[in-house]
Amino acid sequence: MASLPTGHLGAVDPTSDRAVFRQIADQLREAIDRGRFREGEKLPSEAELVDHYGVSRMTVRNSFSILQGEGLVRAEHGKGVFVRPRPPVRRLAADRFARRHRDEGKSAFIVEADAAGGHPEVDGLEVKEEKPSQDISTRLGAARKVLVRRRRYLLDGRPVEYATSYLPLDIARGTRIAEPNPGPGGIYARLEELGHRLDHFEEEIRARMPSPTEAKTLRLAPGVPVICLIRTAYDAEGRAVEVCDTVMAADAYVLTYQLPAN
Numbered sequence: 001m002a003s004l005p006t007g008h009l010g011a012v013d014p015t016s017d018r019a020v021f022r023q024i025a026d027q028l029r030e031a032i033d034r035g036r037f038r039e040g041e042k043l044p045s046e047a048e049l050v051d052h053y054g055v056s057r058m059t060v061r062n063s064f065s066i067l068q069g070e071g072l073v074r075a076e077h078g079k080g081v082f083v084r085p086r087p088p089v090r091r092l093a094a095d096r097f098a099r100r101h102r103d104e105g106k107s108a109f110i111v112e113a114d115a116a117g118g119h120p121e122v123d124g125l126e127v128k129e130e131k132p133s134q135d136i137s138t139r140l141g142a143a144r145k146v147l148v149r150r151r152r153y154l155l156d157g158r159p160v161e162y163a164t165s166y167l168p169l170d171i172a173r174g175t176r177i178a179e180p181n182p183g184p185g186g187i188y189a190r191l192e193e194l195g196h197r198l199d200h201f202e203e204e205i206r207a208r209m210p211s212p213t214e215a216k217t218l219r220l221a222p223g224v225p226v227i228c229l230i231r232t233a234y235d236a237e238g239r240a241v242e243v244c245d246t247v248m249a250a251d252a253y254v255l256t257y258q259l260p261a262n
Helices: 020-033 046-053 057-069 099-103 108-116 134-139 186-193 212-217
Strands: 073-076 080-083 089-092 120-130 146-155 158-168 198-208 226-235 240-249 253-256
Touching (some): 020 057
Antiparallel strands (some): 120 146, 146 158, 198 226
């Protein structure tokens, strides 16, 4: 096929036990993995692939469906199928909550957005008092009621995570933490100003498929999972002063950790 770069795609084997549409998906996937089709680049059209492989349009559509389900490509109505961008945000666990960032008036997300060269935004903000779930209550030392801060984070206009922070009322009520904008450095800077010098954080991470609400909130393509991260912040006295429950678009992040060797 003249419109396809030489060597990008091969031929299918009709005698193989593997269905033809899966063979086509395999070849497209390999071409993406090898960088023959780059991020944001349009894949060959249905007509081009039909001509190249000598198959029906339905066969090609089934191949595209496999790649969409894997989160490798996205379809744009009337435009074609495009390679999805790779994760733009790198979360460096050893650095993201460093005190120097708070001293500079930057929250962790702003630091990460700056490193990625993107424009950070926060929307969907909700601040209220409510009774926590049993799990959150236990993590906060049997708290009966908490201050809740819910917000969605966007990078260059794209939703990448949805976070909910839970803080003990005896710490947060009547402070800037209870205001929509807690000020430079975010709620961790305010906690330290209130005398709760942060000592360490504990994080639990797991991956799963999103709920319909999460998929809508984060505008996830079919087949894209989420990373669920629950973080508990402890002050120097060993008290849990915040629990943050975050749902992240898995195709938007790389989680980076530095581990000691001894």
